[in-house]
Amino acid sequence: MNRRTCLAGVVATIFGSVQLTAARGADDPLPSWNDTDAKTSIIAFVEKVTAKDGPDYVPPAERIAVFDNDGTLWAEQPAYFQLLFALDRVREMAPQHPEWKTTEPFKSALAGDMQGLMATGMEGLAKILSASHADISAEEFAAAAGDWLATAKHPTTGMRYAEMVYQPMLELLAYLRANEFKTFIVSGGGIDFLRVFAEQTYGIPPEQVVGSSIAAKYEMRNGVPTIVKQAEGLFVDDKEGKPVGIYRHIGRRPIFAAGNSDGDFQMLQYTTIPRAEGDNSPRLGLIVHHTDAGREFAYDRDSHIGKLDRGLTEAKPRGWVVIDMKQDWKTIFPKRD
């Protein structure tokens, strides 16, 4: 058993309850969803594309479903979890980098001064991500991310991050797979970070994870084949990058897409807009709208994280289903045994 498998085991042990919960409810495929339009639309779509003799039948090989991650499958407030991981990692690495105490963006990051950090802009953020994600072997990175996920706790809920996944979305993933859909993550988050927990948490294997990435290099290190992450060649799998990521990784247009922010707008376009006149093939776009300040968070048009503005305005004319978390979901996070 290698270290990665071992970590996956740890994550599995901690979050095993999540999967178990998702498997319940044999009669109702979406037991954590209220009987509102959102649920009805999803079930109608799945029944339509799987009806063998129906006009909208889609063969299994073409049942590609793509899901954003941050804000769609798990929470993203008060900041993307991967950024919190990067900051923790910078803190951990600081003793080896005494110069960070006096150089931005590290100075602000180490002082926990989020405003100061934000003031360093995208360039500062890039330096934090580079310091925490590059010049490290793929296995070392996976180990670091796995350790963090197994131990770190969310600043306001006190939950572990991989517990802050949405129970209704776990059910949706399982329901689609039970109907021979192939489920993919297509996230602005880093592909290597996602792969550490996607299989155990969502049942999505590494080869079905699409995300942002940096270049990598292959080399032999002490006789062991090693992949080393490089501080260059950034591909941003967000906005216009999502259809490109889908095209490059999946090579087939999805028939189902779920997102929650304007970063998912192009993915929803790419999935749902007919390619040619007369193309009436069935397609479904979903937007998770964060409306539940009591049970989770409420934010949309003016949010710094997960801003949903254009998508909210255009969802109706485009036929995308908007999920109102407060109204449509019975539960938000999985119950722990």
Added chain:
Amino acid sequence: MNRRTCLAGVVATIFGSVQLTAARGADDPLPSWNDTDAKTSIIAFVEKVTAKDGPDYVPPAERIAVFDNDGTLWAEQPAYFQLLFALDRVREMAPQHPEWKTTEPFKSALAGDMQGLMATGMEGLAKILSASHADISAEEFAAAAGDWLATAKHPTTGMRYAEMVYQPMLELLAYLRANEFKTFIVSGGGIDFLRVFAEQTYGIPPEQVVGSSIAAKYEMRNGVPTIVKQAEGLFVDDKEGKPVGIYRHIGRRPIFAAGNSDGDFQMLQYTTIPRAEGDNSPRLGLIVHHTDAGREFAYDRDSHIGKLDRGLTEAKPRGWVVIDMKQDWKTIFPKRD
């Protein structure tokens, strides 16, 4: 039905016989293989990793098998088929580019002067590939490649290119899948070119094809979401690039790899070398050795295409199985009904 689906249908009709042939022989999973060491090694490996209570059991999710394409799944002489496609495409586009008549590498390409073309080196080749593969939408490219595959014929055999696949390898792919392996192509060839025929010809869906690629851009063209291939951002999925492509696309180390040239050396290393001391997890590396000048082609250490030198020298000490096409394969190409 969109144009791409339609083309897939055409390819399916033409090469349907290939799939049928692969499905025969229920008792012997590899009927086109002679009963030599190569076959024995493959079957022993598959039985070992699928034996539920055995010490070498590998769960299905980790049964990742990667295959090179050129020279491993289909032929590659007298030149990579994709290069022949590029040259045909340049010829087709020439009327719109009168300047090509007097500019290299196009001048040599149009004159069919392969020596002149080779003299333009990698730079000339890059120009041919760029002219024939970039500044075109993904769908237009797939249509062009599909048309070519459906009509063009190999210069010496007169066969269509997708008929020049190796029947024993089709059986091997099917055998692995029947044993819950997930089969991937990991090729130096272009990912978009491969995806046009991989599903119909090999049963490998687009999302399981890894190949060389160029950058792509997403844009709306007359209201239709469009991916446009760019003449930049080349990723070469060959040699050191293969482990990087596997890592990026699959995110999991294969347990089985098959190649035929030194371009596959690093992929075979990455697949078969233990990561840590005491790691005895089962792994299999295969090299297809082209030894059959009568039924196919014979070449290895000195070949311009598909050079196999280091791999041939190191196969034995590394425990890789060398397939001798002449001795080990009963048939080379699928019989046509």
